[in-house]
């Protein structure tokens with residue numbers, strides 16, 4: 001199989017833990033890791049535009065092949081010049097293959113060796129995803145990082161069912177990789193720090209539910225494939241923290257050091273730091289923006305709800321350590337009023353703050369890793385963040 005040079009370099013290691021800092025090169029620039037990626041499922045991070053995303057120093061967005069394929073359509077996006085141009089975003093974009101959404105949103109999911117039949121959650125229309133056509137859709141969307149189609153299975157699935165799903169995921173990853181290498185040019189002219197940046201990157205998805213033997217098998221197998229990085233999927237779907245950590249213990253040691261690792265769908269500060277400590281580089285979650293629309297604020301001293309009556313007259317920012325413009329310009333009293341009055345601006349302002357909280361947390365984690373003090377940093381954050 002094709003040998004590839006991963007466009008990723010580890011720039012610092014914590015030493016006392018497995019935490020590492022790195023640079024990931026995409027055709028839209030350099031992503032510093034560990035990184036938090038805001039979720040732009042429908043070509044939009046809810047309530048925000050690209051200026052807001054620049055302000056919160058988002059480097060890479062997560063979008064979704066299932067959603068974009070159904071609406072507005074992958075070919076439509078190609079006609080519009082690709083997703084970046086369509087939404088006016090010049091940073092990096094990773095697209096999830098849609099395996100998770102076919103599992104969680106579709107009214108029907110019939111898996112064959114060839115692919116998966118599903119019904120649109122919009123109008124019930126029937127569609128068929130294969131490892132190959134998902135790569136074609138991602139190419140049409142024009143994202144920087146593509147992912148292979150996988151089979152998601154609930155964390156509490158029986159071992160035999162999880163094994164069956166994993167075997168299909170493994171075979172599909174080979175087909176996706178073959179298709180990827182057939183349709184993408186090997187490298188484009190852009191060279192930074194000696195790295196040739198491929199046209200788009202391909203990440204394989206590691207499954208295996210909560211079973212250590214399956215996780216180990218999945219990781220070892222994916223490590224042999226010509227992909228640029230790894231998604232760790234099927235976690236953060238209702239399993240306990242211990243089960244997740246056990247699955248990670250049996251995944252990460254089998255992955256090559258020189259490729260990035262992305263844990264899909266994880267969003268609380270404690271969970272993210274737990275995984276950075278174990279050597280995960282990339283994260284995404286709808287959580288910070290979803291809770292923002294309900295008034296929940298993440299701060300360096302823990303979380304609170306702006307709708308709580310005690311904030312009504314507070315003439316202080318959401319978080320005095322935060323550098324976002326919401327904290328610089330507005331008081332809790334004003335934001336509390338906006339929520340009570342049902343003003344939509346409140347969703348935007350709180351989402352900006354919550355995302356900045358997480359991107360800043362990753363920047364601080366990077367500094368701590370460079371200083372060899374990640375463990376101390378994590379303990380301090382956890383002590384403050386109740």
Ligand SMILES: [Zn+2]
Pocket residue numbers: 318319322323324325326327328352353354356
């Ligand atoms: Zn702020």
